[in-house]
Amino acid sequence: xxxxxxxxxxxxxxxxxxxxxxxxxxxxxxxxxxxxxxxxxxxxxxxxxxxxxxxxxxxxxxxxxxxxxxxxxxxxxxxxxxxxxxxxxxxxxxxxxxxxxxxxxxxxxxxxxxxxxxxxxxxxxxxxxxxxxxxxxxxxxxxxxxxxxxxxxxxxxxxxxxxxxxxxxxxxxxxxxxxxxxxxxxxxxxxxx
Amino acid sequence: xxxxxxxxxxxxxxxxxxxxxxxxxxxxxxxxxxxxxxxxxxxxxxxxxxxxxxxxxxxxxxxxxxxxxxxxxxxxxxxxxxxxxxxxxxxxxxxxxxxxxxxxxxxxxxxxxxxxxxxxxxxxxxxxxxxxxxxxxxxxxxxxxxxxxxxxxxxxxxxx
Ligand SMILES: [Zn+2]
Numbered sequence: 001x002x003x004x005x006x007x008x009x010x011x012x013x014x015x016x017x018x019x020x021x022x023x024x025x026x027x028x029x030x031x032x033x034x035x036x037x038x039x040x041x042x043x044x045x046x047x048x049x050x051x052x053x054x055x056x057x058x059x060x061x062x063x064x065x066x067x068x069x070x071x072x073x074x075x076x077x078x079x080x081x082x083x084x085x086x087x088x089x090x091x092x093x094x095x096x097x098x099x100x101x102x103x104x105x106x107x108x109x110x111x112x113x114x115x116x117x118x119x120x121x122x123x124x125x126x127x128x129x130x131x132x133x134x135x136x137x138x139x140x141x142x143x144x145x146x147x148x149x150x151x152x153x154x155x156x157x158x159x160x161x162x163x164x165x166x167x168x169x170x171x172x173x174x175x176x177x178x179x180x181x182x183x184x185x186x187x188x189x190x191x192x193x
Numbered sequence: 194x195x196x197x198x199x200x201x202x203x204x205x206x207x208x209x210x211x212x213x214x215x216x217x218x219x220x221x222x223x224x225x226x227x228x229x230x231x232x233x234x235x236x237x238x239x240x241x242x243x244x245x246x247x248x249x250x251x252x253x254x255x256x257x258x259x260x261x262x263x264x265x266x267x268x269x270x271x272x273x274x275x276x277x278x279x280x281x282x283x284x285x286x287x288x289x290x291x292x293x294x295x296x297x298x299x300x301x302x303x304x305x306x307x308x309x310x311x312x313x314x315x316x317x318x319x320x321x322x323x324x325x326x327x328x329x330x331x332x333x334x335x336x337x338x339x340x341x342x343x344x345x346x347x348x349x350x351x352x353x
Contacts, residue, residue: 018263022256033251043252050251054259059266128246150243156208175204178236185239 006070014061025054028071031152032078038147039082040089041132049085053078072161075154079144079162134184142177149174194218199229203236 006027012020032053037046056077057064064073135146148159149170156174160167194202194215199222205211206219223230 018260018267021263022260025256025259026254029255030248030250033255034248037248038246047251047253047255051255051258051262054255055262058259058263124245127242131242131246146243150240151246153244153247156210171205171210174208175201178204178239182235182239 007066010061010064010066010070013058021054021058024057024070024074028074029054031071032074035075035078035147035152036082038132038135038151039079039143040085041136045085049078049081053081056081068161072158075148075162076164079148083140130185130188134181134188137184138177138180142173142180145170145173146177146181150178194222196222196226196229199223199226200232203229203233206233207237207240 006024009020009023013024029050033046033050036049036053037043040046040049053074057074060077064070135143135151138146144163145159148154148162149156154162156167156170159170163170165173199219202211202215202219206216211219223233
């Protein structure tokens with residue numbers, strides 16, 4: 001159902017109704033922003049990447065293959081845009097990931113009902129910072145499956161669609177990525193002690 | 194199932210993707226092997242921590258900025274834009290083009306007589322844009338004006 005709606009919106013945009021594109025931006029901006037933030041760990045850069053993703057989607061809308069779902073196409077653009085961004089950033093000093101202020105944003109404590117212990121919040125933020133740093137150390141291939149599957153909670157079938165790889169490959173990459181991430185985390189913890 | 198096989202299956206087990214028969218063997222082993230049980234526990238905790246990294250919402254609405262960028266890209270180009278067409282040229286031509294460009298300084302207040310039909314303000318827009326590019330002929334060799342183009346538009350303020 002959702003997909004038919006997206007397709008219909010895409011058709012209206014292609015027919016010349018630019019403002020209809022806002023429907024798609026409003027619907028997917030949170031998910032695209034989340035992917036971007038987990039790639040770059042910096043809210044401002046994440047916002048730029050999310051914006052660029054929608055801009056690319058708009059200007060390439062005619063090339064969108066309506067046989068696939070619009071959102072998987074959008075995710076693919078976001079992943080590629082984030083990877084391009086990181087490649088460009090490599091040429092300048094990589095300070096962003098170590099910068100404490102960037103990890104303050106975009107992390108919500110799980111419970112809002114009971115009083116939140118500030119120490120818990122601090123611990124959770126620190127955990128998020130460490131995890132994002134560990135993710136940034138994965139290869140492009142493994143990082144994509146960790147962010148899409150484990151962070152964003154997409155199914156292996158959806159990830160396969162986004163990355164244009166077989167489901168079996170996603171499954172084995174998820175397994176490898178988790179093992180690799182645990183190895184990195186153990187090393188980071190070991191170094192910290 | 195031995196420890197190696199069990200540990201290779203942990204990821205699938207956590208995702209509920211292990212076939213039923215293997216699931217039984219897996220759980221049987223976990224029940225009697227504290228090492229594999231520990232690995233399973235650690236993986237589970239990591240996977241649940243990863244899920245908490247997802248951000249529930251974007252801090253701002255992206256549409257206003259996206260719409261602005263779309264409109265900027267689709268805005269019709271000014272009347273003189275055909276004159277400031279950036280061109281790709283070979284590095285050897287850069288020096289020649291830059292030298293030719295020197296001829297248009299300083300910025301004239303009137304449209305030269307034989308210039309294509311443009312208003313004075315359009316002409317000034319053209320020249321300003323031209324100068325903007327000229328300031329970085331060596332910094333950005335992809336965007337320069339060719340001598341040919343300058344000749345065609347007949348801007349010769351020195352000789353006029
Ligand atoms: Zn074991």
